[in-house]
Amino acid sequence: MGINLSKRLPAIAAGAALSILAGSAMTLAANITRDTSRQAFDTAISGKKVAWVPLWMGVLESEWTGIMKDQFGQYGISLVTRDPNFNNDAQLQAVSQLIDEKPDVLIVQxxxxxxxxxxLxxxxxxxxxxxQMNMASNYVGDAYVGVDxxxxxxxxxxELIKQCGxxxxxxxxxxxxxxxxAAPSIEGLKAITDGLKKDPTVKIVSSQPGDWDANKANQIATTVLQQYPKLCAIHGFWGPMAAGAAQAVKNAGRQGDVKVFAISDGQMGDCDLxxxxxxxxxxxxxxxxxxxxLVNAVLSLLQGKDKPGDKHLFYFTNNYWIESAKDRGYCYKVDKAK
Amino acid sequence: MGARQTLGAVTDSDSSKAKRATARGRLLPANQEFAVFATVAVCFVAMALTMPSFLTLGNMFALTRGISVLGILALGMGIVVIARGIDLSQVAVLASTCGITVVLLNNGIPAPVALGAGLFIAIGIGCLNGLLIAFVEIPALFATLATGLLTLGATRALVLPQLIVYLGPENAWLQQFGGNLSIGLPIPVIVFAVVALVMHVFLVHTVLGRSIYAQGDNPETAWLTGMPVRPMIVTEYALSSAIGYIGGLVMVASTSLMHLQIADSSLIFDVILVVVLGGISLTGGRGGVSSVIAGTLLIGILLNGMTLLNLDTQTQNIIRGAVLLAAIVVDSLLHPHDEETSKQGL
Incomplete structure (x- = not known):
């Protein structure tokens, strides 16, 4: 937790700075002094209602939810969460119902x-x-927070060019x-294909859907490892799924020889592996x-004077390579207390 | 088998239908495993001729490793389907119980206790399934669907809120069951072979095994002749869960993690597909271990071939759908709907 907090501090500080900036903008507008800034902040946000519909409550979503619960709780914002458990119909229904309940902010994945x-x-x-959180819709909302x-x-x-090219x-x-x-599969595949054009010696010999499932990834990797005895690297589109492929590499006795990469949300398992x-x-x-x-995006929207649909803000988050034990700070552990 | 089919056709009042059924009997082999094995052989030869990387020892090991978990689960499901039931909770139960086992192991609980606890819970839920179906007389479809959801929900709420658990490095010994022997033979394949052999002996050479066929063929007659049909149903579902647990452990050993999401995946339908494809008809009393092996091999060859060819998802779905459709058509040709097969349940 200590490491996590220190990694989080810059983000929290940035958030605070943003709030102060927003606050000073309002000072000009409504003659708010430094003494009354907290009061103005509280007037703008406390008692507001945020509705949140993730895909389901996995590790990643639990982390976001935990942070929102903690932060919003301290600011006096109420949070309503509906977990559709990866069911599209249930998610659509949850969103429809929540719109009728008129929250101030609706967050969806x-x-x-x-x-x-x-x-939307x-x-x-x-x-x-x-x-919109991490996975975007064709409808561009007031804010998108997440990976590009x-x-x-x-x-x-x-990285593939560096290691295999x-x-x-x-x-x-x-x-x-x-x-x-899924958007991460389509956009990710296109970007990797484009990026690899820089080095024609690197070629994608196989790209198969693993459906986020470690067992499927394990089977695909086992077959591909047989088919390509000189394979340089396997890249998986999610940590827990790529873990299955990594085990296949280990079982084939080719650990180190075949490199395994993964893009992931940074759960503890990613660092462990x-x-x-x-x-x-x-x-x-x-x-x-x-x-x-995400919390900061919501705070900005609630304090701003724009009407819903007026502005489209993007909060693209940055990615960090985990290479060794010193990068443990790039992984998070879901805090059960939150 | 052929005789039974003719008998079914004769009781049919429509004589032209009866004629068609006998004609079918002459044209098609009465044995569905044979048809599937033939398809497997054709696919095998076709792939060996067109893909140089297919017919290598390494790829054969990869192919059989890929299907061993599916095969193990299908053996458990097979028992239940032979007895005219279905167990939709199997994957949910194995995900939950194996997840609990891994959590216990990671917390330093001795291996025999952790493994025993998982098996105990699996058998417990299997027995609950059996009790609900045999004594409360709830249809198997609904009973097992409900217990599966219940098990998964309870596991998420009490043990694994985040759905994923990795096997700790201190428990790496379990991964050996997902590894290979020195000659490259995958251990999951050996586990599948052992479970298949035990299952075959059980179904063919034990009184209980033969009785399960009798029950699947005609539950009323089985009951009237003095078979303890209700306790048998409890045993069948307990076996399905227990074998599922073994399959789950192989899964954990192969991937070093358990992700409860597999309970929401199409795995349970793949298991049922393998069972039905191989010739264990949903009408009960038919098929055996060889059916499961035939069905598993066909799915294995298809999956392996499609991966080797690097086919895109749409094409893979078309092929998978076509095979399922073909299997259903063959099943309905071999087991035409008549008075015998229209009877369901106890």
Whole structure:
């Protein structure tokens, strides 16, 4: 927790700075002095209601939810969470119902780019700020917080070129995607393919959907390892799924010889696997920082004078490579107390 | 089998239908395993001729490793389906119980206790399934769907709120069951073979095993001839859960983690597909271990071939759907709907 907090401090400080900036802007507008700034802040945000519909309550979503509960709780904002447990119909229904309950802010994590688009527009028309978390919809809301999968894909491509390119290896790379239709799979695959054009010696020999499942990734990797005896690297689109592929590399006795990469949210398992040598490197999305950023996005919207739908703000979060035990701070542990 | 089918056709009042059924009997082999094994052989030869990387010892090991967990689960499901039941809770139960086992191991609980506790809970839920179906007389479909959800919900609420648990490095010994022997033979395949052998002996050479076929064939007659049908149902579901638990442990050993999400995946339908594909008809009393092996091999060859060819998802779905459809058509040709097969349940 100590490490986590120190990693979080800059983000919290940035958030505070943002709030102060917002506060000073309001000073000009409404003659708020430093003495009355907290009062103005509280007037703007306390008693507000935030509704949150994740895909489900996995590790990543629990981390975000924990941070929101803690922060919003301290600010006097109420948080309503609906867990649709990865069911599209349930998610759509939850969002529809929440719009009728008229929260001030609606936060959603989209499983597809189309599913919630209509309802999110309806929310905006009903005067609700729409915030999208990590997975975007075709409807651009008031704020998007999360990974830029194109940027992340290019980061991965650069690393693959560094490790496998320049003709020093076979240059054969296998990708294990998530669910084939999910935005991170589509955008990530496109970005990695584009990024690899920089070095024609690196080629994607296999790209198969692992459906976020470690067992499927394990089977695919086992087959691909047989098919390509000189394979240079396997890259998985999510840590816990890539863990299955890493075990396949270990079982085939090719640990170290075949490099294993993963892009992931930065849960403890990602750091553990790097330290155990099962992952060569993992690109962490820093879900802990994302959680704080999400809170700040909501605070900005509530304090601003814009009407829902007026502005489109983007809070792209940065990714960090986990390479060794010293990078443990890029991983988060869900705090059960929150 | 052929005789039984003719008998079913004769009792049918429509004589032209009866003629068609006998014609079918002559044209098609009465044995569905044979048809599936033939398909497997055709696929195998086709892939060996077109893909140089297919027919290598290494790829054969990869292929069989990939299907061993599915095969183990299908053996458990097979018992229940032979007895005219279905166990939709199998994957949810194995995910929960193996998850609990890994949590116990990571907390330093001695291995025999942790493994025993998982097995105990699995058998307990299997027995609950059996009791609900045999004594409360709830249809298997609903009883097992409910217990699966209940188990998963309770595990999430009490033990694994975040759905994923990694096997700690101090418990790496368990991973050996997911490894290979020195000659490259995957240990999961050996586990599958052992479970299959034990299952075969049980179903064919024990009184209880033979009785399960009798029950699946005609539960009323089985009961009238003095078989303890209700306790048998409890035993069948307990076995399905226990075998599921073994499959789950192999999963943990192969991937070093347990992710409760598999309970929401299509795995349970893949298991049922393998069982039905191989010739353990949903109408009960038919098929055996060889059916499970045939079904598992066909799915294994398809998955392996599609990965080797690096096919995209849409094409993979078309192929998978076509195979399922073909299996259903063959099943309905071999087991036409008549008075015999229209009877369901106890």
């Amino acid at each position: 989209n499983n597809s780019t189309t599913l919630l688009a209509k309802e 527009k309806r929310a905006s028309d009903a005067g609700i700020y729409v915030v 999968y194109t940027q992340a894909g290019h980061q991965v491509a650069d 320049g003709g020093k290896t076979s240059g054969e790379v296998a990708l294990i995607l998530g669910e084939a239709t 790097v330290e155990q040598g099962l992952f060569t490197k993992a690109l962490s999305n820093r879900a802990d920082v994302q959680g704080i950023t």
